[in-house]
Amino acid sequence: MSRFAPRLLGFSLLCALALPALADTPPANKSATPKELLQQSKPGEWRKPDPNNLLEMRLPQGKVLIELAPDFTPLHADNIRTLVREHYFDGLAIIRVQDNFVTQWGDPEDDDKGDKSKLRSLGKAKKTVPSEYTRPIDAKLPWTALPDGDVYAPEVGFVEGFPAARDKASGQEWLTHCYGAVGVARDVGPETGSGSSLYAIIGQAPRGLDRNLAVAGRVIQGMEFLSAFPRGTGPLGFYEKPEQRTAIASVKLAADMPAKERPNIEVLRTDSATFAALIEAKRNRRDDFYRNPAGKIDLCSINIPVREAKP
Amino acid sequence: MSRFAPRLLGFSLLCALALPALADTPPANKSATPKELLQQSKPGEWRKPDPNNLLEMRLPQGKVLIELAPDFTPLHADNIRTLVREHYFDGLAIIRVQDNFVTQWGDPEDDDKGDKSKLRSLGKAKKTVPSEYTRPIDAKLPWTALPDGDVYAPEVGFVEGFPAARDKASGQEWLTHCYGAVGVARDVGPETGSGSSLYAIIGQAPRGLDRNLAVAGRVIQGMEFLSAFPRGTGPLGFYEKPEQRTAIASVKLAADMPAKERPNIEVLRTDSATFAALIEAKRNRRDDFYRNPAGKIDLCSINIPVREAKP
Numbered sequence: 001m002s003r004f005a006p007r008l009l010g011f012s013l014l015c016a017l018a019l020p021a022l023a024d025t026p027p028a029n030k031s032a033t034p035k036e037l038l039q040q041s042k043p044g045e046w047r048k049p050d051p052n053n054l055l056e057m058r059l060p061q062g063k064v065l066i067e068l069a070p071d072f073t074p075l076h077a078d079n080i081r082t083l084v085r086e087h088y089f090d091g092l093a094i095i096r097v098q099d100n101f102v103t104q105w106g107d108p109e110d111d112d113k114g115d116k117s118k119l120r121s122l123g124k125a126k127k128t129v130p131s132e133y134t135r136p137i138d139a140k141l142p143w144t145a146l147p148d149g150d151v152y153a154p155e156v157g158f159v160e161g162f163p164a165a166r167d168k169a170s171g172q173e174w175l176t177h178c179y180g181a182v183g184v185a186r187d188v189g190p191e192t193g194s195g196s197s198l199y200a201i202i203g204q205a206p207r208g209l210d211r212n213l214a215v216a217g218r219v220i221q222g223m224e225f226l227s228a229f230p231r232g233t234g235p236l237g238f239y240e241k242p243e244q245r246t247a248i249a250s251v252k253l254a255a256d257m258p259a260k261e262r263p264n265i266e267v268l269r270t271d272s273a274t275f276a277a278l279i280e281a282k283r284n285r286r287d288d289f290y291r292n293p294a295g296k297i298d299l300c301s302i303n304i305p306v307r308e309a310k311p
Numbered sequence: 312m313s314r315f316a317p318r319l320l321g322f323s324l325l326c327a328l329a330l331p332a333l334a335d336t337p338p339a340n341k342s343a344t345p346k347e348l349l350q351q352s353k354p355g356e357w358r359k360p361d362p363n364n365l366l367e368m369r370l371p372q373g374k375v376l377i378e379l380a381p382d383f384t385p386l387h388a389d390n391i392r393t394l395v396r397e398h399y400f401d402g403l404a405i406i407r408v409q410d411n412f413v414t415q416w417g418d419p420e421d422d423d424k425g426d427k428s429k430l431r432s433l434g435k436a437k438k439t440v441p442s443e444y445t446r447p448i449d450a451k452l453p454w455t456a457l458p459d460g461d462v463y464a465p466e467v468g469f470v471e472g473f474p475a476a477r478d479k480a481s482g483q484e485w486l487t488h489c490y491g492a493v494g495v496a497r498d499v500g501p502e503t504g505s506g507s508s509l510y511a512i513i514g515q516a517p518r519g520l521d522r523n524l525a526v527a528g529r530v531i532q533g534m535e536f537l538s539a540f541p542r543g544t545g546p547l548g549f550y551e552k553p554e555q556r557t558a559i560a561s562v563k564l565a566a567d568m569p570a571k572e573r574p575n576i577e578v579l580r581t582d583s584a585t586f587a588a589l590i591e592a593k594r595n596r597r598d599d600f601y602r603n604p605a606g607k608i609d610l611c612s613i614n615i616p617v618r619e620a621k622p
Contacts, residue, residue: 152605180411204516204611205612
């Protein structure tokens with residue numbers, strides 16, 4: 001008993017394909033399974049992230065892929081690209097892991113106890129970047145509304161592959177702090193971040209951070225490495241001893257990598273029919289395991305499928 | 312720069328006390344900080360969990376404390392107590408860790424590839440327990456409503472220290488699958504769980520599980536150990552090799568432990584004035600770091616403080 005339970009619609013296509021055999025042969029009167037939906041998807045429903053927006057972070061545990069969001073945080077995207085091209089992150093470390101909150105990386109000297117004289121130079125990158133917490137709603141961006149409601153924002157949905165929120169009263173839109181969101185750490189002042197220290201959300205979406213921090217992008221592959229570090233025991237989950245930190249081997253921009261070495265992945269378009277069908281399949285689970293379909297789904301509970309592209 | 316950011320109201324009192332020095336001296340015109348609220352709390356606002364409902368799971372990483380919820384899942388609480396008293400879990404293992412979903416423990420032979428002939432006996436415990444997914448609303452239980460709204464349920468709030476939901480139309484209430492919720496794994500059929508395999512939620516609250524699985528309790532201390540295991544690479548996050556599993560040293564009921572060895576902790580009452588003030592402090596963050604208070608808070612974003620009790 002208990003060996004299948006509970007089931008989750010996969011974070012990635014690989015996970016979705018791993019549903020147990022029972023899901024392979026749904027009764028004729030049931031809707032298509034997530035696996036079938038993905039198998040039936042059309043090639044045009046998938047997109048390859050722009051290599052100018054795709055970061056590959058190499059950790060001892062594996063590879064983490066981050067897609068930047070220059071339509072929302074263009075100045076941060078520029079600054080992060082500059083840092084990456086200077087190899088700024090190579091040899092830096094995971095410096096903080098606070099349970100049910102964030103994993104943060106950057107310069108270990110950049111905390112309370114750090115030796116500021118040993119801080120790595122940001123080179124040509126800016127030391128601070130304007131806040132970019134929200135942006136005016138751009139009607140030209142492909143907005144896919146999620147009609148299920150939201151505790152925090154008047155409207156939520158997806159834009160260019162990112163979970164997002166908008167408020168027509170203020171005319172602003174912003175990326176939300178869902179699981180896997182990559183934000184820009186900063187000091188108390190609003191314009192004190194640069195992208196030299198970044199965090200990924202590893203727990204319940206801390207949506208109170210929305211409109212208070214810049215979301216630079218999203219982890220699209222490798223979250224399982226960022227989420228499984230031992231939690232730091234210092235204040236706010238910072239590691240207290242150098243040996244507790246994990247070194248970052250390198251962070252590269254896909255555009256700067258030889259074509260053969262670039263990550264070759266595809267992300268399901270969030271304005272595709274298949275994505276809408278997957279949301280509905282999770283909103284109202286049809287497999288035999290679920291007796292009481294939720295009927296609703298929260299923005300941050302929706303996974304965006306990623307798969308290896310054909311060579 | 313970036314060394315404090317972003318801040319989180321602590322999961323436990325220990326974390327809350329770890330807020331950086333800046334929070335110690337709020338301007339006179341600001342509300343009390345979470346740390347101050349906890350310091351000002353009255354002894355009667357804290358409760359010691361009933362030792363008959365308190366489990367201590369010992370892992371190599373540390374101690375995990377789980378509070379059972381017999382007012383919601385009494386038959387499961389009984390069966391789990393029986394299993395624990397038989398030392399059923401001692402020497403079993405963490406068998407599954409699926410990223411952004413669950414950590415599950417139980418008998419390693421109890422999965423697809425397991426050898427059923429080697430399954431540990433459940434002894435006097437029942438092999439299956441009635442489902443207990445929901446229960447009729449009990450007006451006698453202290454319900455603390457959260458007025459912020461919810462995507463999944465008509466009403467949410469807290470009851471006896473547990474995040475919960477209710478639906479007056481159906482007359483039912485249930486415990487919600489928030490971070491740290493401990494649920495009863497089962498097979499496809501609705502009455503196939505026993506409590507011999509349990510899972511804890513380690514990511515974005517999978518509220519679609521509500522009313523589909525029995526919530527037996529909640530991790531009140533030690534979540535940082537359950538959430539940081541390497542993710543399993545088999546289907547659904549099951550570990551594929553025996554050496555990937557972490558052994559459970561023991562699971563004991565506090566009531567069965569010598570008084571001196573029992574966990575000596577207190578949990579803030581969820582019907583206390585201090586808990587209400589903490590929720591408001593997180594709903595509308597007053598510290599200088601937050602420029603745009605959220606104004607709302609999600610049920611599963613609210614942490615319930617725990618502290619060491621005086622000896």
